[in-house]
Amino acid sequence: MRLIVPLRGVIQGRGGLFVGSLIPCCLFYFLQLYLKGRRPPPSDPTELPRTSSRSNLFSRGNSIGRVRVSSRALPVAKPSDSPYYIGLERVKTDPYDRITNTDGIIQLGLAESTLCFDLLQRWMSENLMDSIMQSDAGEFDISNIAMYKPFEGLLELRVAFADFMSRIMGGKVSFDPSNMVITAGGTPAIEVLAFCLADHGNAFLIPTPYYPGFERDIKFRTGVELIPVHCRSSDNFTVTVSALEQAFNQARKRGSKVSGILFSNPSNPVGNILSRETLHDILKFAQEKNIHVISDEIFADSVYGDKEFVSMAEVAYSEEFDKSRVHIIYALSKDLSIPGFRAGVIYSFHEDVVNAAKKLMRFTSVSVPVRRILISLLSDVRFIEEYMTAHRQRIRDKHIRFVEGLKQLGIPCAVSGGGLYCWVDMSSLLTSYSEKGELELFEKLLTVAKINATPGTACYCIEPGWFRCCFTALADEDIPVIMDRIRQLC
């Protein structure tokens, strides 16, 4: 990414080849230095404290080397230089509160929804105790929740998830519980899948802009690379086969082995819903190159537009495709607003992948009491239907208000139909149409307008000026406050 970004000036065709490449380069590096300077200084690794141990065995003084961690661990603990994480950290220092801290930073950088908490809370207070404590015999028997259960989830749990997923996807596709593995959240789901489909050093193609968290989820431990496939606003950031071809060929020239394509649908951060045709094209491309397709459908129920959501599972059933290359990720963190519960799904048409993933669940299994809550919750069809209707309606309403508010300021958004955010074009507020300009605006939004929105750079977007704004944790009265603050920057 750092190589691609300075070349943006060239691609945009502004200022000529020399100026277009050199100036953004310099500014980019100066900005990186500036951001680096804001980090706390690393502790001096050579300094050893004075020894005062009692035992002679350990009184080695300065002759002991400092023990090291593995080279793959080294980058993990470093403070992140991604604006995605920087923004989240800044909010923690001064979080907005409607009553107690009206000058605080408003969080628009976290894709969370609190819109239907009232419904969930009511369900929990009525059902939580029973779902955990009760057994078939009616009495509390701790062995029901205390003992080892299959790490990948008993059939009952997988059936509940399969039914739920089918329901939220409009009943147009059914999920076979035996193709399913239950994980402790969406994050481990994507990592386990990466471990199963690609070796260390292989790569996934990924359309940009993409969810910043994928960088960690995929790269931290698997050693799999992410190769961006650039999408443009002219296509509403929808991936094209020609872009996929180009990225695949470039990877091959560089000697990178591409194992699969990873994308989210509804997409994050843009929020567009991929059409059946696009899904078909992606699968056809994957078939030609003999690679995997991973569809992250974590926002499947958070749809509010007129476009219907189509799961990759549905497209996979069409006969011409070898289904075994299709894998789907899901989790309850977004649609059901319960990220704290830690429950996700790997759904794969490949038997060996399911078997390997099952065995890997010992490292990331859902706690048994939580499983019981989920079985109860997901099987409560009446509640789920009520929830789905309210959830979609409330996101829709909030989306309309938010986008309308921005429109009043002359700020447009990308066309979207799903997700908990919108993809906002703030290029008109940039002092310079460049990554530097975008990061300056990001900083101004944080310090002057006191709003945390995720800049496109953090999502590897190739066009500057785009910001992801999450609106599903906002009350209606927060929106005018936000718009007033943004107005200050116009």
Next chain:
Amino acid sequence: MGLPLMIERSSNNNNNNNNVVELSRVAVSDTHGEDSPYFAGWKAYDENPYDETHNPSGVIQMGLAENQVSFDLLETYLEKKNPEGSMWGSKGAPGFRENALFQDYHGLKTFRQAMASFMEQIRGGKARFDPDRIVLTAGATAANELLTFILADPNDALLVPTPYYPGFDRDLRWRTGVKIVPIHCDSSNNFQITPEALESAYQTARDANIRVRGVLITNPSNPLGATVQKKVLEDLLDFCVRKNIHLVSDEIYSGSVFHASEFTSVAEIVENIDDVSVKERVHIVYSLSKDLGLPGFRVGTIYSYNDNVVRTARRMSSFTLVSSQTQHMLASMLSDVEFTEKYIRINRERLRRRYETIVEGLKKAGIECLKGNAGLFCWMNLGFLLEKKTKDGELQLWDVILKELKLNISPGTSCHCSEFGWFRVCFANMSENTLEIALKRIHEFMDRRRKF
């Protein structure tokens, strides 16, 4: 080692591409170990499980180290003492909001404080635990794997004393690509680790051009069911300092030591050391699965004296978080000092009595066990029954015990024991009656053998 799945001709594909899509080495490798006898016995049990009433001649599971002896104490607590509080945490139902959204990899402060307090109690206050050094993982399995990712690179090695828990072959090696080099221990000194054995293992690794990153022990030991002596711990730490490597102590059975005074945690040794360069190589793994009998809850922890490891482990724990609901449920219980003190005391006592029952019963049948003082199992010596003191000889005997006596016990070879004829026998995952039945079957077997 596993190779990528070779391309097969598929008759299903009717287009011009006959290739089946490839999977990773991790996916096709057999490092998960589920084809070993350790797991084969479980399969036999699953197919014909013993039940006191419905299937009294079924296979008795003595290969699973689960603690069910103190369930009644937990049940009573969860049901009567504070059920609402357990569900929601101290705020009652409004706590749901925080519960649902909370996915911070730092973990709930109250829960970490409760874990720290519980770990201190187990060690009789001989060591202090700082809640901010506690990193939560979904079980000790995840904790051990996570630590391995952090301390070692692919093709590096951890030294592990034999015999060891069969699961380590999978947990420490599978996704991490790290190797295990065994530290050979034998019965001449009750399988304690010697400085010579340590040096020898280290040298073996060096000779094979493998970089050693640390030593990993279980204390109390699985499968030995015995605590590691204080002197041995000090020697271990000294060795790790000299070689500049890490020391990981998996203390998952620390609360299952029959007499508290007989357990020395590596935390006690480190407590008296101020030198950071010594301390920061020490890491402890713990979990509620064995001592508290709650394996289903998936609660494990890494406790590290190394700031960098704590920070790194926290971030990596995103892949294996403990649900906030579970943290809430357990926080109040573990902070209830009156309850935990009583639980720990009674649990130890019951385990001790079980141990004595089984060891006495085996003795009467003419079978000796290693002198143990902890854990949910005993280390039984059937070497004298082997026709041939080889791996095959041992596995033959294991098979006879499984098929004839219908007892699933774990053979020493699956624990990489260098002496043949040892078996791990679990006693805490069944009722006292079932234990008696198991002992009876062994008696009868030994009687039959004596007649020939």
